[in-house]
Amino acid sequence: SAVISQKPSRDICQRGTSLTIQCQVDSQVTMMFWYRQQPGQSLTLIATANQGSEATYESGFVIDKFPISRPNLTFSTLTVSNMSPEDSSIYLCSAGKMNTEAFFGQGTRLTVV
Amino acid sequence: QKEVEQNSGPLSVPEGAIASLNCTYSDRVSQSFFWYRQYSGKSPELIMSIYSNGDKEDGRFTAQLNKASQYVSLLIRDSQPSDSATYLCAVIPYGGSQGNLIFGKGTKLSVKP
Numbered sequence: 001s002a003v004i005s006q007k008p009s010r011d012i013c014q015r016g017t018s019l020t021i022q023c024q025v026d027s028q029v030t031m032m033f034w035y036r037q038q039p040g041q042s043l044t045l046i047a048t049a050n051q052g053s054e055a056t057y058e059s060g061f062v063i064d065k066f067p068i069s070r071p072n073l074t075f076s077t078l079t080v081s082n083m084s085p086e087d088s089s090i091y092l093c094s095a096g097k098m099n100t101e102a103f104f105g106q107g108t109r110l111t112v113v
Numbered sequence: 114q115k116e117v118e119q120n121s122g123p124l125s126v127p128e129g130a131i132a133s134l135n136c137t138y139s140d141r142v143s144q145s146f147f148w149y150r151q152y153s154g155k156s157p158e159l160i161m162s163i164y165s166n167g168d169k170e171d172g173r174f175t176a177q178l179n180k181a182s183q184y185v186s187l188l189i190r191d192s193q194p195s196d197s198a199t200y201l202c203a204v205i206p207y208g209g210s211q212g213n214l215i216f217g218k219g220t221k222l223s224v225k226p
Binding site: 031032033041042043044045048090092094095096101102103104105106107 | 158159162212213214215217219
């Protein structure tokens with residue numbers, strides 16, 4: 001399985017600001033995804049990060065709020081824009097190769113105050 | 114709306130017993146099913162994947178899939194206190210790719226010494 005590193009592991013941010021989360025994979029993977037896990041809840045897919053093109057967003061998530069980049073096969077970023085306390089969650093990067101299982105990074109615990 | 118349903122628990126079993134975790138899914142044509150374990154404050158860890166009807170065994174873990182009943186389960190034999198965690202059932206919906214997962218809300222398992 002690929003080793004997935006996320007930075008930062010946690011942050012406390014002021015409302016109205018933005019935070020960019022980085023995800024680095026130690027080997028080339030086909031697929032990269034971003035998930036959100038709100039307190040006490042399960043995981044919800046935000047978007048699929050596509051290399052060199054715009055991300056594919058799930059219903060309820062938009063590019064203006066969660067811009068995503070994926071400049072190459074091993075790196076992606078998720079930005080949480082104009083944050084409010086409702087954005088306080090764990091954000092998780094997931095990656096895998098085609099037709100293999102996907103694995104998760106350690107997550108970024110975001111608190112918005 | 115494609116859904117994955119799990120009993121939230123908590124499910125409490127004594128050490129050494131068999132823990133049985135259940136999951137149903139709404140998308141009849143789903144093909145790929147996964148069980149993740151999530152310790153408190155940690156990211157999900159893949160423990161089992163199953164793609165065909167029947168049983169799949171890996172050490173103390175057995176996954177069971179019944180596509181006709183849209184049901185997938187996880188059995189943990191000889192349960193240990195270290196198995197205490199939340200177990201997340203996840204499904205790739207029809208047309209989805211690896212990592213594009215729909216998660217259940219998870220079942221919290223507590224193994225008592």
